Amino acid sequence: MAQATPLPALYGSQASDKRVQAMWDSGFVNRQMLNCAKRAQGRAVHHSLRLHALSLPSRQVISGCIFKPAPIYWLGLTALLLGLVTSNAPAAADPEAFTAKRHWAFEPVKKVEPPKRGLHGSANPIDRFILAKLREQKLTPDVRAANGTLARRVYFDLIGLPPTPEELNGFLNDKSPRAWSNLVERLLASPQYGERWGRHWMDVVRYADTAGDNADFPIPEGHLYRDYIIDSFNADKPYDQFVREQLAGDILATELESTLQRDNASSEDTLKRGRQRYGEQVAATGFLALSRRFGTGPYELWHLTLENTIETVGQAFMGLNLRCARCHDHKYDPLTMQDYYGLYGIFASTQFPWAGSEEIQSKNFNRQKFVPLLLASEAGLKLQAWQERVKSLRAEIEQLEKQKPADKSAVEKHQQKLAALKKELRNLEKPGVPPDLPAAYAVQEGKPIDVQIHLRGEPENRGAVVPRGAPRFLAGDTPLEIPPGESGRLEFARWLTRADNPLTARVMVNRIWQHHFGKGLVATPNNFGLRGDQPTHPELLDYLAAQFVASGWSIKAIHRLILHSKAYQLSSADDAQNHRQDPANRFCWRFDRHRLEAEAIRDAMMFASGDLDLSRPGAHSFPPPEKWTWTQHNPFKERYDTRHRSVYLMTQRFQRHPFLALFDGPDTNNSTEARGTSIVPQQALFALNNPFVDEQTRLLARRVLAARSDEADRLRYAHELTWSRPPTREEVAKCRAWLSRVLELLTHANTPANQREEEAWSSLVRVLLTANEFLYVD
Structure with missing residues (x-):
């Protein structure tokens, strides 16, 4: 099939070679291959490879072997394509680069008016967008789910x-028109809300309680960042x-103290x-x-730590894979190595803490790297x-x-006095933070530096110096105005959270939608670039992003908008005709049934059995730093099981908690x-023979037996604790037979x-706790 665009118009007169033109016309050579050939001169192909390919005769003998026809054909093609870049003919503008810059995610958020009609007569803007798309796709929305299911x-x-x-039962018996709204508000005001949605964010920011170096040292102060997220x-x-x-909290804290001093706050x-x-x-910068x-x-292999920082910043806040530009310009998105190392300089100008070190065990090392949680003036007095x-x-x-x-x-x-004084001195000089000076595992400003590009991503192979700044394809040609002596983190954070930034609001509302519906409007939440998925409802995404900013960036406001929509309240029942046309339910004609996450399964089991402690536990019980002897041959590996919620489980980088790993917990x-x-x-x-499940079934059985005396009442209570509904007649008969x-x-x-009796009921409630109706949400 002939291509629409003539090859010579794009690639100059030498491109009219009959062989390349024939392959272009047949579709054997495409635009991407030719673009790669054009870029090869400076970046994509090593110079020696390019020169050898251009100079190698068509039947050159290599190591006693003669290329057969197919390799000769490809070698000739390589020489022809690479030969294009040496042509004196002027190169035309790269159409793919133009397309990348005009990619939907890089365009400003559009102000969109919702369609007139909504699902089941709803006026909610979400329902109006959803219904319009369903009609376009010739799909029929499902009915509303039952109140108990909702x-x-x-x-x-x-x-x-x-x-x-x-x-x-209180909700089901509430017949007022505000019953649903009251329920939503009560749950949003619950302290457990922050634990649930904080865990979602901890997934995104790769939270762990250990450092990940060869010995995987624990981070005793890491829980402060976890608690900051929840709060x-x-x-x-x-x-x-x-x-x-999270990006510049230490700098904001310094500004806050200056304000307090200026206002003479007393x-x-x-x-x-x-x-x-x-x-x-200060604790917020635990993110970095x-x-x-x-x-x-x-600082061994420090460039890899900074790569982890930059990649997480890009994915979490921008929905972009920035690490692709570490060794070369991004292959698909309009992100250059200059953009990458502009960000690299910002974080290289930041002083990071170190949890511990196999090589350095000095008692002053950690103390110099941790950041006090007290006002600097007060911390200075305590330190003095x-x-x-x-x-x-x-x-x-x-x-x-x-x-x-x-x-x-x-x-x-x-001797007694001398021993007491020496003991006090040892306590004061222990590794870590001085006593009575609370500190966070946080960052602070370091020595500002504009870094050189690492050619091919190799730190020892340096190129040109790049000024610190945000990606130019988004920020434009105006650089960040970084004050002298500062890293640029605060300026970058302020640029990232400008109302006109095309990515920040879109990425976050997509995450909120994802956790309510099981998948995002963009199915690749960490990749809004050209290789990510297109939004199924682009107008709805932009509407939600605009509403997010207009609400003062309120996450709970987006919850309310979503939860009051008819789309959220649809049944999960299947429909054969809809399923044939949209088997993945991309257009939201029903609610997607989905399994609970590992933490929710564990928490729900303990909640049903009455074993769950809903209080906040605080720090993990790590050994004191003076007893740390871990090495790369004997890394830190421990488990601290607890009755608290799973968000408070100690998580490591080298090993995952068995329960979380088994049920698809996050990669830390x-x-x-x-x-x-x-x-x-x-x-x-x-589910059949783990000690944890054994314990929960026994506790649940005891709870049911203690709370009710009649068998029918016990069966009802057991089902309500586990399946959130009473049993049917058929289920009662089966349970009694069991x-x-x-x-x-x-x-x-x-x-x-x-x-x-306890053994029999334990076996029964194990069935309830491990059934799909317990493990899945409809």
Whole structure:
């Protein structure tokens, strides 16, 4: 089939060689191949390869072997294509580069008016966009889900836990027109909301409690960033502020202290709020500080840590894979190496902490790298007091060691006093943070530097110096105005959260949609570039992004808009005709049934059994730093099981918690844009004989037996705790038959009579806890 565009018009007179023209006309050579050939001269192909390909005769003997016809053909093609770049003819503009810059995600967010009609007569703008697309695709929307199904759905969506029987019955019996709205508001105000949605964000930012270097040192202060995330979601912190604090919270904290000093803030209430906000902003930079470490010593393979930082920044906030431009210009998106190393300079100008080091065990190393959570002026006073006390102790110890008491009683008192002083000094000089000086695993400003390009991504092979800045294809030719002596992180964060940035709002509302509907309007949440998926509903995406910014970047406002839509409230029932036309449900004609994530499964089991502790646990019980002896041959590996919610489980980079790994938990080394859903035999075996499941079934059985005395009431209560609904008649009959049969087997097995009832009910509730109706949300 002939191509639409004549080859000579794009690639000059030499391109009219009959062989290339014939291959172009036949479709054997495409535009991408020719573009690669054009770019080969400077970037894509090593110079020596290009020169050899151009100079090699068509039947050159290499190592005693003569190329056969096919290799000769390809070699000739390579020479011809690479020969195009040496032509004196002027090169035409690259049409693919033009297309990339006009890619939908890089265009400004459009102001879109919703269509007039909505799903089932709804006025909600979401329903109007969804109905228009369904009509375009000739699809019919499903009916509304039952109230009980919707209640369970929204509970898991917003707080990651099922409703209690009392909560469920309260909602079902509420006949007021605001029943649904009241339920949504109550869940959004719940402290469990932040734990649920904070866990989603922790996936994106590759949160872990260890560093990832060869020994995978633990990070005792890492939980402060986790708690910051949870608190931010609970407070509905504006998303633009949330982004700025994670990228430059330490700088914002310094500005805050300057403001307090300038305003001469003296009231205890003002200072208290200022201290709290200062600590939050410092802890927020745990996002950067938790970048994965490599090697055995500080700053070994540092370029890989900065690559992890830049890639996570790009995926989390911009929906772009920036690391592709580390070794060469991005192959698809209009991102250059200059853009990449402009960002690299910003983060290379930042001082990162180090959790520990196999090579450096000095007692002062960690102390110099951690950032105090107190106002700098107050932290300075505490640090000064600590230094003075250490100095005083050393002097007193030195003086006592020179003394020689005469009698026995004096010697004993002397030794006791000397031992006490030495113990106090050891405590003050322990590795880590000085006592009474709370600190965060956070970043702070370093020495500003514009870095050289790493040719082919190799740090020892340097090219031209690149000024720090944002990607030019988005920021334009106007550079970031970075004040002297600063890294540029704050300027980059402010640019990223400008209302006219085309990516930031789109990427976040797509994530919110994804966690409500099971998949995003863009199915590749971390990749809005040319190789990512196109949005199924581009107008709806832009509408939500515009509403997000207009609401003050309120995440809860987008929740409300989505949850009050008829689209969210659709049934998950299948329809044969719709399924034939749209089997993946890309256009939202029904609600997608989906399995709970690993954390929600664990939490729901413990919640049903009454074993879940809903309080916040604080720091993990890591050994004290002075006892750390981990190496690359003996890395840190530990598990701290807890009755608290799964968001508080200690997570490592080198190994995953067995439960989380089995049920597709996140990769803590890279940003996880969406959880997978595997179905493997090990999951069924886990449900049958894992000690954790054994314990939860036993606790649930005891709870049911203690709460109800009648068998029918017990069956109802057990189903309401697990499946959020009463059992049907058929299910009651099956359960009774099951209990009867198990009791019979236990009797024949000579099980003590006082244990049979609990054993029988334990076996029954195991079925309820491991059934699809428990594990899936409709």
